[in-house]
Amino acid sequence: MDYAVRQGRSAIRPPLMKRLADASAPYLYSAPALILIVTVMLVPLVLGVSYAFRDVQLLNPFSGGFIGLDHFRALARDEAFFRSLRNTLWWTGASVFLQFTFGLILALLLDKPFRGRALAQALVFLPWAVPSFLAGLNWAWLFNPVVGPLPHWLHALGLMSQPANILSDPGLAMWGPIVANIWWGIPFFAITLLAALQAIPRDLYEAASIDGAGAFQRFLSITLPFLAPTIAITILLRTVWISNFADLIIVMTGGGPADRTQIVASYIFTQAFKRLDFGYASAIALVLLALLLAYSLLIVILRQWLLSKD
Amino acid sequence: MASIDIANIQKSYGIHPVLHDVDLKIRDGEFVVLVGPSGCGKSTLLRMIAGLESVTAGEIRIAGKRVNELAPKDRDIAMVFQSYALYPHMSVARNMSYSLRLRKTAKDRITTIVAGAAAKLGLEPLMERRPRALSGGQRQRVAMGRAIVRQPKAFLFDEPLSNLDARLREQMRAEIKKLHRDLRATSIYVTHDQIEAMTLADRIVAMNGGVVQQVGSPLDLYDRPANLFVAGFIGSPGMNFFEGTCRAGERPMFHIAGDIAIPLDASPPLANDAKATLGIRPEHIVLAGHGPETLLATVDLVEPTGFGIILHLSLGRSGFKAFTNDRSFLTASGTIPVHFPAHSLHFFDSEGSRV
Numbered sequence: 001m002d003y004a005v006r007q008g009r010s011a012i013r014p015p016l017m018k019r020l021a022d023a024s025a026p027y028l029y030s031a032p033a034l035i036l037i038v039t040v041m042l043v044p045l046v047l048g049v050s051y052a053f054r055d056v057q058l059l060n061p062f063s064g065g066f067i068g069l070d071h072f073r074a075l076a077r078d079e080a081f082f083r084s085l086r087n088t089l090w091w092t093g094a095s096v097f098l099q100f101t102f103g104l105i106l107a108l109l110l111d112k113p114f115r116g117r118a119l120a121q122a123l124v125f126l127p128w129a130v131p132s133f134l135a136g137l138n139w140a141w142l143f144n145p146v147v148g149p150l151p152h153w154l155h156a157l158g159l160m161s162q163p164a165n166i167l168s169d170p171g172l173a174m175w176g177p178i179v180a181n182i183w184w185g186i187p188f189f190a191i192t193l194l195a196a197l198q199a200i201p202r203d204l205y206e207a208a209s210i211d212g213a214g215a216f217q218r219f220l221s222i223t224l225p226f227l228a229p230t231i232a233i234t235i236l237l238r239t240v241w242i243s244n245f246a247d248l249i250i251v252m253t254g255g256g257p258a259d260r261t262q263i264v265a266s267y268i269f270t271q272a273f274k275r276l277d278f279g280y281a282s283a284i285a286l287v288l289l290a291l292l293l294a295y296s297l298l299i300v301i302l303r304q305w306l307l308s309k310d
Numbered sequence: 311m312a313s314i315d316i317a318n319i320q321k322s323y324g325i326h327p328v329l330h331d332v333d334l335k336i337r338d339g340e341f342v343v344l345v346g347p348s349g350c351g352k353s354t355l356l357r358m359i360a361g362l363e364s365v366t367a368g369e370i371r372i373a374g375k376r377v378n379e380l381a382p383k384d385r386d387i388a389m390v391f392q393s394y395a396l397y398p399h400m401s402v403a404r405n406m407s408y409s410l411r412l413r414k415t416a417k418d419r420i421t422t423i424v425a426g427a428a429a430k431l432g433l434e435p436l437m438e439r440r441p442r443a444l445s446g447g448q449r450q451r452v453a454m455g456r457a458i459v460r461q462p463k464a465f466l467f468d469e470p471l472s473n474l475d476a477r478l479r480e481q482m483r484a485e486i487k488k489l490h491r492d493l494r495a496t497s498i499y500v501t502h503d504q505i506e507a508m509t510l511a512d513r514i515v516a517m518n519g520g521v522v523q524q525v526g527s528p529l530d531l532y533d534r535p536a537n538l539f540v541a542g543f544i545g546s547p548g549m550n551f552f553e554g555t556c557r558a559g560e561r562p563m564f565h566i567a568g569d570i571a572i573p574l575d576a577s578p579p580l581a582n583d584a585k586a587t588l589g590i591r592p593e594h595i596v597l598a599g600h601g602p603e604t605l606l607a608t609v610d611l612v613e614p615t616g617f618g619i620i621l622h623l624s625l626g627r628s629g630f631k632a633f634t635n636d637r638s639f640l641t642a643s644g645t646i647p648v649h650f651p652a653h654s655l656h657f658f659d660s661e662g663s664r665v
Contacts, residue, residue, distance in 0.1 A: 207363050209383050
């Protein structure tokens, strides 16, 4: 019986070419898409990473050679880089925290029914539609005492001794791009959190109020747990996004005064397009990539831990 | 436990009135069912008692204390929602203990109370599960457990069984009744299902169009419906109505369309020739007899339900239904004799009120 079956199988065994074609068919079908994805995604990444280990300077035609870890050794001694790292933390932390706080407050306000709510929701979305360069220019002018009203208002309120440009004050300059970034980023949090808020069933609030919960307890025990996944994912996204987001800084301060507003992303831009040292810029970018990957991994692990806890 | 007094309550949304002058006194420990078709204002009334809707005019008192302006959390009532409204991110145990935790009850006391409620409802094996891992009936039980742990002044039920299938509904109905027998808690129960109303209630409040139609014991409403609405709403299959006029005489008769006269024992208190409606329940029609009281009805349709048979009959142009347990009518056709016993007849005047 066994023998007969084996014999039958070998009798219908197809020729080698046919078997090869059958085995490779799935790969051949998916090859065009795979090749496209690899060329579009992986090749630039690998090339960019390779610059970090090569001496690439646009103005030096003899550059391009492999130099190993020289860039990273230089980076380890680069004071400007460490300052920009600290600035990045400050810039990202303050921007994300304040964007989130104001966005949440705005979402909670827009969740309550009132006359003209649809119009208000549309208006809230507006800053998001402004190109970041325009937003940067606009805020730079607002902070400029020659054309903008903000320094005069701050002076009138007694917050400033004279109507000066905070963008040129080394101690305060970082607040300029941060304020512009908050204005520009609130809609993102407001809209996503509002969508999450509106998905919370109303009868849960009714049940909680009958169970004896006041407004604040309802917020803690119903609103927050329902918003938690959205909050986690939006903050993760925005953190990565904002720490990479140099547009406003480039437009408003160019990293100055005296590198006080230089974040890693703007430092990369400066190295690549002002000093034209692409190799060194790539090395910094690689470090930033590693830091952001580590951060994302941390959040993912934290999320898994929180999920498994209850 | 407490009594609930509802005095001349009115509710309107903008200029649209939805409740007109509702007046109701609910005694301590009583089970009152608000019943009526969709949009009759029964849920609105319940939500006003809970404090989830504002009161336009009138007064609500719980245990003698005016609560119109009190927030739901200060009224000390518990509510079971149609959607159950369980907190999806909390386990069954935490769902049930939420109100106690808010009141800062001691931990060991919470454990005892929740365990007691869980035992009463058979929820012990499910205490660590999340609501989404429960079936509809189990969720319903958790919602009830959440209500009973607090020993509130009153229980409010907002169509709690509508989302369950028929078999489960029957079972939960009995459990609610048992629970009320054990706890003797003042309960207000809203439903559109007249069977739930009949089986559960100490007293039924039948509502229609924002107006209370009749308040009474279930059998009161069944035996002596106050008007056409209650007569038609309570009972299944519903009461048969014949419009016509009453003529006094040696033998009083009720004349309906098609020149058909239904003989009566005595003249009802209706003016001669006044338009009126005669009602009789399908189960009270006698499908036999001979003599002057007997009419011949045409059989249009036979509906066997297993328990009995619903016969669709007609007298002239007026169709009506009769209910019988006699299986010989399964094959009924042509015409059969029918008799309307005098003590089972209901009369309603042209306004629709009982006479």
